[in-house]
Amino acid sequence: MPGAGVSQLEREDIIIDTKPLLVAALKEGIQLHRTKKDSLLVGMAALFLLVVLAPSAEGKNTLRCTVVDEAGNLVQKGGEMVLQSISTAKEWKQKTNDKGIVEFKGLNDGSYQLRGNLPGFLIATSAPIELAGNQVESCQHTLPSVEFYNALLQGALQAADQKKFAEAEQKGKQAVALSPQEGVAYYALALTYAAQGKTEEAVAAAEKAAQFDPEKFKDAVAQVRIESLRAQAYAATEKLDFPAALGIYEKILSIAPNNATVYFDIALVYGNQQKFDESLKAIDKAIELDPERPQYQQMKIRLQDLYLKSMDEALELPK
Structure with missing residues (x-):
């Protein structure tokens, strides 16, 4: 009867016709199980290949x-x-x-x-x-031992204070090389750069310090930038380039408008030019911001004396 079943010849033809499909399926990694025996053989083969080909998870x-x-x-x-x-x-x-x-x-x-x-x-x-x-x-x-490391950092800062900048940089860089993940080493190096007015190098080192120890050095970049600019202002003052010095101090005030030390420095610059009105205004601002600093009070007295002396000289009549 049509549709009632498939003759033996037809079934054999189907089996023969599916062999290419079976080969293709195996190539594609598809497991086809025709009998329990075939299934077992295929599974054992797969296990063997897994053992032979799989990379070892244990490092050597x-x-x-x-x-x-x-x-x-x-x-x-x-x-x-x-x-x-x-x-x-x-x-x-x-x-x-x-x-x-x-x-x-x-x-x-x-x-x-x-x-x-x-x-x-x-x-x-x-x-x-x-x-x-x-x-x-x-x-x-x-x-590095803690004792040696601390001495190295102190040596870098002392050398910078004494204007032995080559020695300061060498010690700062040595501290960084010995422990590249220590924020304090980068901060010491930043201060040695700042003492020379090397703003870019100082800021880069300060950023490294903040990266490795953000809690301790989160404000280091601004501080180092200020110190570096102050070093530039001091150098300009020593050359009697007072306009340049005042311009640099204005940059610092744009970063830290309430920095009493900067106003003290400005008072000195104006005082050296005998511009006592401006000088006294600057020292008054420094005292306002930091009234407990005795140096500021002493400088105000000195500026006042110089101001009065200059007035007396101006009022003195020629003989």
Whole structure:
């Protein structure tokens, strides 16, 4: 009967006709199960391919680092070091051996950073360390002692105060190199630039300080910019270029309109030109903003004396 079924010949023809489809399906990764036996064979084959072809999840890289202090001396045995994956933030902790070496095994390919966790030393996070290809990677990591680091920063600031700018910059840059993630190092370097009137360099270093320690150095950029401009104004005053100095002080006041020190400096510039009216106005503003500063009161008395003396000289009749 038509439509009642399919003859044996017709079924065989269908099976034969579907073989190309089966081959194509297998090529496309589609599992077709014709019998339980075929299904089992296909499953075992797939499992075999999975075992053979799938990459191992276990990393085989090893990082072996020698840890030293600022003088190149090995750190003490048992010092804890922390390795962190940059991509996953996962951490591993190991301790140094009697040769100052710390070793991390079984690491996947990727970028890592090493830091210290030793009493009396800075954390000192390393630059990124790249691991790949199931290799053993070696490095040397420096942990500056807190005592040495503080002395280095103080030395940079003292050298800047003494106008030993080359020495100040060298020490500031050394502090940054020893611990690139310490905001205070960038701030010290910023101050050495500011003392020379290098505004762009000072601001860039201050921005780095704020980046690494925003709570402590959130106002550092404005402060450093002001100090750098003041250094430029001082240089102009020493050259007796009073208009240039006053122009720079006006820039500072646009940043910090209530800076008493700037008004004190302006009073000195006008005083050096014997413009005592303007000088006394500026010193009065400084006193208004910071009435507890005795230097301001003393300077006002001195300016008043100079003003009266200039008036007496002006009123003196020729003989």
